[in-house]
Amino acid sequence: MRLSSKDWQTLTFATLALAAAACLPFLTAGYWLTIGVTIAMYTVLSTSWALFSGPTHYISLATAAFFGVGAYVVGYGIEHLPYWSLLVIAGVIGAVMAALVGLTTLRLSGVYFVIFTLGLAEFIRQVITWVQNWTGQKGIYVLTSITEAHIYWQLVGLAALVFLTGWLIGRSRLGFALRIIGDDEEVARHSGIRTARAKILLFMVPGAVGAITGAILAPRYVYIEPILAFTPMLSFQVVIMALLGGTGRLWGPIVGVIPFTLLWEAISASFPNQTTLLLGLSFLVIVYLLPRGFVGLIDDIRARAGREALA
Amino acid sequence: MMKRRTFTTLAAIAVAAAVALPAAAQETLKVGAVAPKTGPLAGGATVTYWPNVQLWVHDVNARGGLDVGGTKYMLEVVEYDDQTNPGQTIQAVQRLVNQDGAQIVLPPYSTGLNLAAAPIYNRFGLPMVTSTATTDKAGELSQQFPNVFFTLGGAQGIVGGVVEAFTALRDRGDIGNKLAMVNVADAFGIELMGQAKPAFEAAGFELVYESSYPLGSQDLSPVMKAAKAAAPDAFIAWSYPPDTFALTEQAIVEDLQVGAFFTAVATAFPGYVGRFGAQAEGVLGIGGVYADGAAFQEYAARHEQVTGAKPDFWASAMVYSSFQVLEQSIEAVGSFDNAAIIQHIKDNAFETVIGTLDFDENNNNTSFWTVGQWQGGVFKGVASTGREGAVEVLPKAGWN
Amino acid sequence: MDVIVTGLLLGGAYALIAMGLNLQYGMARIMNLANGEMLVAGGFAAFWFWTAAQVSPLLTVFLVAPVAFVVNWLLYVLFLRPLVARAKSRGQLEVDAILTTFGLSFVAVGIMLAVFGGDYFSYSYLSFPVALLGDTYGANRIAAFLAAVVICGALWLWLTRSRAGMSIRAIAVAPESARLVGIDVRRLAALAFALGGAVTASGGALISTFLTLDASTGVLFTLKALVIVIMGGVGDVRGTIVAALLLGLLETFVASVIDPGLTLAAAYLLFVVILLVRPQGLFGRRTT
Numbered sequence: 001m002r003l004s005s006k007d008w009q010t011l012t013f014a015t016l017a018l019a020a021a022a023c024l025p026f027l028t029a030g031y032w033l034t035i036g037v038t039i040a041m042y043t044v045l046s047t048s049w050a051l052f053s054g055p056t057h058y059i060s061l062a063t064a065a066f067f068g069v070g071a072y073v074v075g076y077g078i079e080h081l082p083y084w085s086l087l088v089i090a091g092v093i094g095a096v097m098a099a100l101v102g103l104t105t106l107r108l109s110g111v112y113f114v115i116f117t118l119g120l121a122e123f124i125r126q127v128i129t130w131v132q133n134w135t136g137q138k139g140i141y142v143l144t145s146i147t148e149a150h151i152y153w154q155l156v157g158l159a160a161l162v163f164l165t166g167w168l169i170g171r172s173r174l175g176f177a178l179r180i181i182g183d184d185e186e187v188a189r190h191s192g193i194r195t196a197r198a199k200i201l202l203f204m205v206p207g208a209v210g211a212i213t214g215a216i217l218a219p220r221y222v223y224i225e226p227i228l229a230f231t232p233m234l235s236f237q238v239v240i241m242a243l244l245g246g247t248g249r250l251w252g253p254i255v256g257v258i259p260f261t262l263l264w265e266a267i268s269a270s271f272p273n274q275t276t277l278l279l280g281l282s283f284l285v286i287v288y289l290l291p292r293g294f295v296g297l298i299d300d301i302r303a304r305a306g307r308e309a310l311a
Numbered sequence: 312m313m314k315r316r317t318f319t320t321l322a323a324i325a326v327a328a329a330v331a332l333p334a335a336a337q338e339t340l341k342v343g344a345v346a347p348k349t350g351p352l353a354g355g356a357t358v359t360y361w362p363n364v365q366l367w368v369h370d371v372n373a374r375g376g377l378d379v380g381g382t383k384y385m386l387e388v389v390e391y392d393d394q395t396n397p398g399q400t401i402q403a404v405q406r407l408v409n410q411d412g413a414q415i416v417l418p419p420y421s422t423g424l425n426l427a428a429a430p431i432y433n434r435f436g437l438p439m440v441t442s443t444a445t446t447d448k449a450g451e452l453s454q455q456f457p458n459v460f461f462t463l464g465g466a467q468g469i470v471g472g473v474v475e476a477f478t479a480l481r482d483r484g485d486i487g488n489k490l491a492m493v494n495v496a497d498a499f500g501i502e503l504m505g506q507a508k509p510a511f512e513a514a515g516f517e518l519v520y521e522s523s524y525p526l527g528s529q530d531l532s533p534v535m536k537a538a539k540a541a542a543p544d545a546f547i548a549w550s551y552p553p554d555t556f557a558l559t560e561q562a563i564v565e566d567l568q569v570g571a572f573f574t575a576v577a578t579a580f581p582g583y584v585g586r587f588g589a590q591a592e593g594v595l596g597i598g599g600v601y602a603d604g605a606a607f608q609e610y611a612a613r614h615e616q617v618t619g620a621k622p623d624f625w626a627s628a629m630v631y632s633s634f635q636v637l638e639q640s641i642e643a644v645g646s647f648d649n650a651a652i653i654q655h656i657k658d659n660a661f662e663t664v665i666g667t668l669d670f671d672e673n674n675n676n677t678s679f680w681t682v683g684q685w686q687g688g689v690f691k692g693v694a695s696t697g698r699e700g701a702v703e704v705l706p707k708a709g710w711n
Numbered sequence: 712m713d714v715i716v717t718g719l720l721l722g723g724a725y726a727l728i729a730m731g732l733n734l735q736y737g738m739a740r741i742m743n744l745a746n747g748e749m750l751v752a753g754g755f756a757a758f759w760f761w762t763a764a765q766v767s768p769l770l771t772v773f774l775v776a777p778v779a780f781v782v783n784w785l786l787y788v789l790f791l792r793p794l795v796a797r798a799k800s801r802g803q804l805e806v807d808a809i810l811t812t813f814g815l816s817f818v819a820v821g822i823m824l825a826v827f828g829g830d831y832f833s834y835s836y837l838s839f840p841v842a843l844l845g846d847t848y849g850a851n852r853i854a855a856f857l858a859a860v861v862i863c864g865a866l867w868l869w870l871t872r873s874r875a876g877m878s879i880r881a882i883a884v885a886p887e888s889a890r891l892v893g894i895d896v897r898r899l900a901a902l903a904f905a906l907g908g909a910v911t912a913s914g915g916a917l918i919s920t921f922l923t924l925d926a927s928t929g930v931l932f933t934l935k936a937l938v939i940v941i942m943g944g945v946g947d948v949r950g951t952i953v954a955a956l957l958l959g960l961l962e963t964f965v966a967s968v969i970d971p972g973l974t975l976a977a978a979y980l981l982f983v984v985i986l987l988v989r990p991q992g993l994f995g996r997r998t999t
Contacts, residue, residue, distance in 0.1 A: 031409035034402050041398075057802060059809065104983065108990050111742065111805060111945075115937050116986070122934070123979040126525050129496040130972040133504075133523045140498075141426070141448060143455055221397050223426035225498040227351055227526065228397055232930065236813060243810065268399070269406055272391045276349050277821025283814030284790070287807060291797070349824065354831040354925040496972045524971035527931055530721045530959075532849070533966035536713060553923040556833050560921065564840045564849040577831070586835050711839075 014163060022156050025149035033148055037220075039261050040155035041213060044162055045234075046242040046253035048209035051166050052202045053239075054247030055182035060203070061235040062101065062117035063210050065124050066094045068230035070214025072128060075140035075224035083144065087154075090215035091208040098207025102200035118235070125230040146219040154216045162209055166250045169205075174198060244286050246295025255294045340377060340384035342368065343391075343407030345428075346420035350395025354552060356420045358580055359443065359626045362618035364388060364417060367634040369617050377638065380645035389413055397427035404431045414647050417634060418442060422499070429456045436649045438640070438656055442633035443626055445469070445499070449675035458653050460670055462633055463626060464679035464696065469597060470506040472681025472694035474514050476595065476704045477545060477571055481516075485706035486570035491520035491543035493534055493558075495551050503549040503575070519543050526551060535561035545571040552577035555596075556586065563590055563710045570706045571595060579683055579690050581621040591685045593707035598625025599683025599692030600665065601700030610664040624683055624690035632663035666698060713846040714967050715960065720848060722959025723856035724918050726863055728932050729939035729951050731911030734866075736937075737946025738883045738903035741791050742805055744812040746936055747929030748819035749779060749908050753915025754924045755823065758832045768836055768916050769854065775916050776909040783908025787901045790815065795900070816929065823926040833923040851920040858917050862910060867948050879903050883946035938978070942985050944992030953993055957981070 003011070024036045045063055053060055070090040077086045105116045169175045177198045180188040188195050218224060245256025267278045290297060344364045347353045368386045376383035389411050391403040400419050407413040418441045419428050425444040432439040433456045440460045446452065447465035480486045490511060494500035500523065511518065520541035524534055531554060538546060546569045548558050555577040562572060577583060578596025587594075600607050607628060614622040614631075622628060639662075640655045641647070660669035671677050678697030683690045684704055693704040728750065735743045753775050760766035760774075790811055798804035837854055840847035870876035879899050881889040890896050915924075939958060943950030958978055965977040985993065 031405040034405040038398060038402065057806075059806060104987060108986060112941060112986055112990065114742075114805075114809070115941055116983070118934065119938065119979050119982065123976055126496075126973070126976040126979075129501070129525060130523075130970075130976065132498075133494070133496040133501050133972055141451075143451065217398075220401065220430075221423075221427050222429060223423050225423045227497065228395070228423050228427075231350075231396060233350075233394070233396065240810070240813075243806075265402070265406075268391060268403070269410070273348065274821060274825070275392050275394065276817050276824065280814045280817025280819075280821060283817060284811060287810045287814065288793070291807070349820065349927055351927065353824075353927050357828055357830045493971075522971050524966070525973075525975050528966075528971065528974060530717070530724075530962065530966070531971075532717050532721075532852075533714070533963050534971050536717070537967060552831055556831075556923040557921075560835070560838050560849070563838060565847060566840055580831075582831060582833065586833050588835070 018156060018160050022153060025152055033152060035265060037148060037152050039257055040152055040159060042241050042257045042261060043254050044155055044159050044209060044213055045238045046257050048162050048206040049238050050242045050247040050253045052206050055178040056199055058113050059239060060117045061114060062120045063235040063238045064230050064232050065121035066207050066210025067214035067234055068121060069093060069124060070211035071218040071224055071229040074215045074218035075142055078142050087212055087215050090211040094211025095204040095208040098204045099200055102203040106196055106199045121230045121232055125226045129226050140224040142218050142222055142224060144219045151216055151220055158212060165205060244293050246293030249295050252293060252295040338382055338384045339387050341389055341411055341413040342386050343389050343413035343416040345391040345393050345400055345403040347395040348392035352395045352421050358623055360420045360630055362620055363627060363630040366614055366617050367631060378642050397424055400424050400428045401431050404428055408435050422446060429459050433458050438637060438649060438653045440633040440636050442630040450673045453674040460656060460674045462629055462676040466502045466506045468696045469681045470503060470510050474510050476682045476694045478514050479704055480571050480706060487544035488516045489519045489544045490516045491538040491541055492518060492547040493522045494549035495526055495554055496523040497526045500549040531557045532561050535565050539565050539567050543569060545569050547573040550575045559587060566710060572707045579624040584685060584688055590710050593705055595682055595684045599680040600624050600628050602689045602691045604700050606664050628665045632665045632668055635663045636661045636668060712844060714963055718960035718963035719956060720852045720856050721963055722956035723859040725939055725955035725959050726952050727859045727914030727917060729936040729955055730863060731907040732936040733940045733951045734903050734907030736940055738879050739900040741808045741904060744809060744933055745816035745819055746911055747933035748816050749911045750915035750932050751924050751929045753912030754919030755827055757916035757919045758834055761834050761836060768920050772913045772916050776913045779912035780905045780909040784901055784905035787904040820926055827926060831923050831925045836920040849921060855917040863952055870948060938982050942982055942992055944994035947994040950992055950994030
């Protein structure tokens with residue numbers, strides 16, 4: 001693989017940024033580390049979400065399903081297998097699930113995909129509880145010595161992987177195919193691109209990443225129960241943060257995740273009784289004032305600056 | 312940033328100030344509380360948890376504040392909504408301790424959220440006297456988190472109480488031994504069902520119908536029809552609030568004729584008798600209190616007066632009692648030394664609205680109410696693991 | 712036999728839940744994720760009138776419907792029309808509508824929490840047994856079913872017989888051509904959206920007689936309604952009714968014969984199978 005000097009710049013910058021992010025636990029063990037875990041978690045989820053949904057324009061609400069499955073893999077496996085192997089297993093299961101979902105639904109139009117993925121978390125939750133019920137399974141406890149800092153580092157590592165994957169896809173034939181699909185699916189099909197296959201392959205990325213994230217966070221939950229592991233809110237938050245950032249660029253979601261997490265934090269801290277109301281309102285503000293996310297805003301500013309420089 | 316005082320605290324402070332304590336001698340103390348105000352568990356927390364935070368702070372401030380080593384502190388609540396999301400619970404506890412400087416952090420709400428928050432309470436060394444977590448793993452958990460205490464009991468104790476009540480009814484000849492039992496397919500229902508099946512079989516009952524239904528089922532009439540078709544003498548449901556209401560209504564509609572009818576969470580809610588009125592008479596449910604005891608009656612009256620709502624007849628009083636344990640320990644220790652407070656909780660017994668409360672070597676309260684029954688519009692405890700004040704269990708008459 | 716009757720009664724309730732969304736999504740082209748909150752608000756109103764003044768929920772409907780109509784009209788004009796004007800494609804409108812109405816659903820939950828608190832609300836109305844074909848059923852369910860029949864029937868007649876109704880159906884099928892033949896798409900889309908909201912809120916008032924609701928439960932109903940609308944075929948009243956009844960029958964059948972623990976899973980499977988076999992829904996028209 002040949003890398004241009006611009007590529008080297010990008011890689012160096014990304015490595016430095018990730019290394020800086022990884023230092024957070026040395027600076028604080030308290031409040032800001034907890035916020036850091038939240039930001040890292042949503043960065044991973046939103047970026048992988050945008051990898052798929054950005055080029056294909058399919059809105060996936062399946063994040064909670066993958067996340068919950070990952071948490072359950074750790075919940076069931078923690079007493080039998082080493083923790084690290086569970087992360088791998090979770091990733092594989094997540095990818096296979098995503099492939100199956102993709103096979104059944106990615107030929108359908110966008111709306112059906114939205115509803116299907118929204119229902120997926122609910123469906124898996126029902127099946128898991130039914131199996132638990134049938135086997136008389138008791139509550140699942142994940143008692144480990146994993147600390148908040150460990151969780152944070154794992155998430156930063158996963159984020160590095162996600163960015164690397166995204167970057168490689170962007171340079172690969174798959175990325176090229178996806179850009180054409182995103183512009184016009186008909187054209188893509190006529191020029192011999194197997195659109196369904198490309199989409200399914202791509203959907204496996206958020207599937208695997210979502211499940212691994214769930215697995216990483218399971219020790220933080222201590223007690224795994226379906227209602228908490230499969231909360232549909234998670235899927236929506238990921239979508240909102242990614243769209244707030246903008247899905248056109250690999251780094252787009254992260255510029256949505258950070259301000260949104262801080263905004264959310266400020267709202268929950270200052271107005272604990274009106275959290276829902278104010279979140280809804282900030283949602284509306286985002287949709288009406290930032291239709292293309294922060295990326296769009298930044299591009300506009302750049303374009304304007306460029307015009308002024310020319311004039 | 313906004314001042315985070317709740318209106319109640321302001322009101323309480325205003326009242327206390329008006330009563331003429333010199334303002335200069337007043338110290339305020341921040342008390343943190345985090346529990347669901349939105350999300351799937353908000354309904355339960357609104358009945359059981361939040362009013363007690365309000366009431367407890369009101370009570371402490373009304374008697375002049377919390378006395379810590381000779382200084383009187385007025386309490387000021389900082390409340391956060393965790394949206395029924397464990398991540399948010401953890402974040403809010405961090406915020407309370409690091410950003411808000413809360414000296415006292417009350418325990419969260421529900422089994423899942425309490426356990427998710429246990430590591431963070433442990434890291435801060437905060438005493439955590441849980442009041443809404445049910446677990447049979449108290450031993451293991453208290454080893455990992457020695458700062459955590461359990462008061463509400465576990466599945467084993469509750470099932471034991473239900474078996475005891477049903478056996479009493481059968482031995483008196485009020486019911487036969489044919490039993491229909493259903494559960495909500497969620498951690499809570501599954502665990503209790505798993506315990507209850509062998510326990511009832513060992514007690515000589517015959518299970519003529521058993522089934523489960525998913526959380527969030529909108530129609531439970533097929534369940535009740537099938538249960539009725541099995542012609543049971545007694546009915547048990549390990550249920551959550553919406554299905555407790557739905558199953559009772561279906562039992563009325565189907566006119567299920569049983570001598571004992573038991574539903575779980577929410578049977579003890581005032582809203583239950585509010586909805587079913589006289590038809591609730593004789594219904595058995597999880598929990599219970601010494602409803603005729605002076606301590607509870609006084610508590611219930613204050614609860615209604617201060618918060619405008621009635622307490623439930625199970626966890627409400629337990630939530631308040633766990634706050635009292637914390638209150639009494641801090642005053643007895645005379646400082647905010649959390650390690651000493653935790654040791655004090657381990658070593659002592661506390662007089663609370665549910666009676667004397669103390670903990671075994673696993674930080675577990677072993678005497679709690681297990682079964683209650685609506686009798687004359689009041690949900691009275693009929694079985695417990697060592698609480699006084701249980702009344703005789705009565706057979707269920709017809710619905711209409 | 713009682714499985715069929717119970718299933719049909721449940722299906723009637725589902726039709727009430729889904730019909731409003733079908734008008735909003737099928738006719739006004741707005742995928743309304745705040746639909747469930749409108750339903751809960753209707754239920755709140757019924758609960759409040761019943762506990763405060765013993766006003767029958769069947770009467771409250773006549774107050775709830777016009778209020779909900781006005782509220783939804785305003786919502787459409789204020790929040791959604793700018794999106795319709797801005798959208799370059801159907802896909803973009805869909806994304807924008809999902810985000811906006813999701814935001815609105817948060818706002819609605821927030822308002823309901825502030826006004827009513829987070830408590831469960833449930834009350835007893837017509838909860839006595841009625842004998843029907845040798846078995847007993849809850850009177851409130853039968854009442855809700857009859858109301859569903861009346862509401863769906865009235866909508867059906869209006870859509871197929873009246874001029875406004877036919878125009879609305881025209882914009883559902885071909886919005887561009889409808890504009891060409893002189894149909895005021897802007898006004899009719901708002902009408903369809905407002906009407907959908909009114910139907911949903913009335914449904915909420917009716918089903919609150921036998922379901923326990925709280926401020927946060929709306930999303931469950933939105934989900935169910937979406938599934939039914941898409942199964943039946945977007946924009947088709949018959950499809951929604953058939954899909955709702957089918958779902959009610961299936962759930963009751965699974966709960967009675969197989970295992971109540973699998974009802975929701977079975978409903979989802981039905982949804983998947985229908986989508987795989989007929990992606991446009993039972994009665995939907997195939998588009999391109």
